[in-house]
Amino acid sequence: MNNRLYLHLMANKEKGFALPLAVLIGLILMVTGMTMMMRAQGDQSKVIAQNARAGSLRSSEVGLARVQDLLNSVxxxxxxxSNCTTGDCWQNAEVVTNPSTDLQRHLKKLVDAAPSCSNPNNAATLKAKINELRDLSANKWFDLRNNRYYRVVGYDYSIGTGRGVLTLEGLSRTxxxxxxxxxxxxxxxDDNAASRNRVVVTIPILDSPPLEFNRTTVPALWxxxxxxxxxxxxxxxVLERVVSPCNNKQDKIKKPTTxxxxxxxxxxxxxxxxxxLPPIPDSNSSGIPDLGDIESSKTFPxxxxxxxxxxxxxxxTINGQRVEVYEYIVNNINLSDSDKITITPGKRVVFYVEGNINGAIEHNCGTTTGCKPGNLQIYAYAPASAEPQICLRxxxxxxxxxxxxxxxxxxTDTGxxxxxxxxxxxxxxxxxxxSSGAVAVTxxxxxxxxELIQNLKPKFPQLGKIANWCEEPIDTAAGKSECD
Structure with missing residues (x-):
């Protein structure tokens, strides 16, 4: 009797324990499932954020590559x-029939030469790239497709350091x-998965002159x-206007015998x-003589x-040395066949000519110690509208x-x-x-x-490899960047 009662009680006890245990196990499974779901959602959000950031970085990189390509083309x-209130900058870049700035004149020269040196359509391609660079200065986004965009915040070129600093933003959206x-x-x-970043890159702008400007001597004719x-x-x-198809005649070049x-x-x-041109000195303040017209033989100094x-x-200061130079302002030089201007060998003489030159000028260093061809320099300033001329006789x-x-x-003649x-x-x-076949300039x-009184060697810019790349907050104020 007692054994039956004991067994009955034990059976009822097990039934009372099973229900709480089942509830507990269910609760554990539910919490575990919720935890896994929350972790999965967190991982998904993290992946979305990472993808969005990667997308904006790719947008910046693609935009940077595009700007580099444009600058390499122009x-x-x-x-x-990129921007300025006056003068030369991207926002004022334009190819016009009558250019008014140095940049416009340079761009017109490049576009005029493009169809001769390559495919005739290259002029239109070059114009399109110039226009695209101008548009990049307008502070707006450019579509890279697939909901990705980039914009140029600014480009600043420093003549002193020879570096260009490009600030650019990338944007990725869903x-x-x-x-x-x-x-x-x-x-x-409006887009929770949007990502935007800003990069600042420093690009060295190197001087890469062609052979003609890399010799120690100045080109004979330009x-x-x-x-x-x-x-x-x-x-x-000889540097001259391009000849189609970029094939300037070489028979005008005479090879030196020595x-x-x-x-x-x-x-x-x-x-x-x-x-x-070097500026004409003020004769009143500088004391440089203004000779007016020269119409007879004279020796200088x-x-x-x-x-x-x-x-x-x-x-x-010439070539780092302080030297004496005899300078003269002249209107016209017009000499008869029996007259000539003679420069004393070994003396440095500079003429600033405001009119025409027609006559004989002699400067022959011969064996004079320290005398160089560049001791005589002539700079002429008459405008193109006057159709000025220089005839050496x-x-x-x-x-x-x-x-x-x-x-x-x-x-002309045989000098x-x-x-x-x-x-x-x-x-x-x-x-x-x-004279046909005679050497005009050596x-x-x-x-x-x-030997020149002023550095007249032109620059031939070439983009170097990126020297510095860094990210900065998109709300960085102008002039407050911490990127070098």
């Missing part, structure tokens, strides 16, 4: 800022952006309009603009009857550097001209025809860059 624009002009911080509040195809020969590099350079001299097009120099020399030796951006240049002549075009000047042992 390298001169790597040497100006839905398409509706307003590409909206750059506000909270612009993507003309901005036309070609030197009147029968004259040049013992030196001291031939390696690589040899060539005739070709270069896509850079003339540098600025001028001397008295006893042979003493009566002119006062200016002091200039006579049978004497002229060693000199002539820079006359808007002038027609020519040389030797050693040095360089830069101008608008080489002839034709009536009565100043080059660059060998000519004027060296270091």
């Amino acid at each position: 390298r001169v624009m790597a040497t100006v800022d 839905s398409a952006a509706t307003d590409l002009t909206d750059t506000a911080i909270g612009r993507d509040s 003309i901005s309009d036309g070609t030197a195809d009147d029968g004259a020969k040049f013992e030196g590099d 001291d031939a350079p390696s690589p040899p001299y060539t005739a070709q097009f270069v896509g850079v603009f003339f540098p600025n 001028r001397k008295n009857a006893e042979g003493g120099i009566t002119d006062t020399a200016s002091t200039r 006579g049978n004497q030796t002229l060693q000199a550097f002539i820079f006359a951006p808007d002038y027609s240049l020519g040389k 030797a001209f050693v040095g360089a002549a830069w101008g608008k075009k080489w002839g034709p000047i009536p009565g100043c025809t080059s 660059q060998t042992k000519g004027v060296e860059w270091t």
Whole structure:
């Protein structure tokens, strides 16, 4: 009896324990399931956030690659800022018929040359890239497709450091952006998975001159309009307007019989603009004599009857050294066949010419110690509208550097001209025809860059490898970036 009662009680006890145990196990399973679901949701959110951030970074990288490609195609624009109130910058970049700024003139020259040097459609392609760079300065987003975008916050070029600093933002969304002009911080509040980042990169802008500007001597002839195809020969590099199909005639180049350079001299097009002329000194404040017209034989620097120099020399720094230079402002030089201007060997003389030159000029260093061809420099300033001319005559030796951006240049008679002549075009000047087959200008042992009173070597920009890359908050104020 007692055993039956005990067994009955034990059976009822087990029934009472099973229910709470089942509830407990169910509760544990439910909590475990909820935990796993929450973890999965957290992981999913993390993955979404990571993908969004990766998307915005990819947008920045693609945008950066695009801007680099554009600047490599139009390298001169790597040497100006993206924005400005006046002057040259991306926002003012435009190819126009009558350019008014240095950048516009440079861009027009590049576009004019593009169809001759390659595919005729390349002019339109180059224009499109110039326009795209201008649009990038407008502070708006550009569509990369797949709901990804980029914009240029700014590009700043420093002449002193030779570096360009590009600030750029990337944006990734799950839905398409509706307003590409909206750059506000909270612009993507409608998209919880949107991601936006900002990168700042430093790009070295290197100077990579072609061979003609990498020699120690100045190119023999550089003309901005036309070609030197009147029968004259040049013992030196000739830089002229591009000839289709980018095949400038080489028969105008005469190979030197001695001291031939390696690589040899060539005739070709270069896509850079003339540098600025040195400013004409003020004769009143500087004491530099204004001679007006020269119409008879004279020797410079001028001397008295006893042979003493009566002119006062200016002091200039040339090639890192303080030297004496005799400077003169001249209106026109117009000499008869029996007259000539003579430069005393060993003396540095600079003429600032405001009109035309027609006559014989002699500067022959010979064996004079310290005398160099660049000791005589002639800078000419008449505007293109005046159709100015320089005609070198006579049978004497002229060693000199002539820079006359808007002038027609020519040389007649049998005299030797050693040095360089830069101008608008080489002839034709009536009565100043080059002797067919004769050497008009010789660059060998000519004027060296270091002899000029001002650095006139143009820059040939080339983008280097990115020197610095960093991220910064998208709300960083202008001028407050901590990225170097």
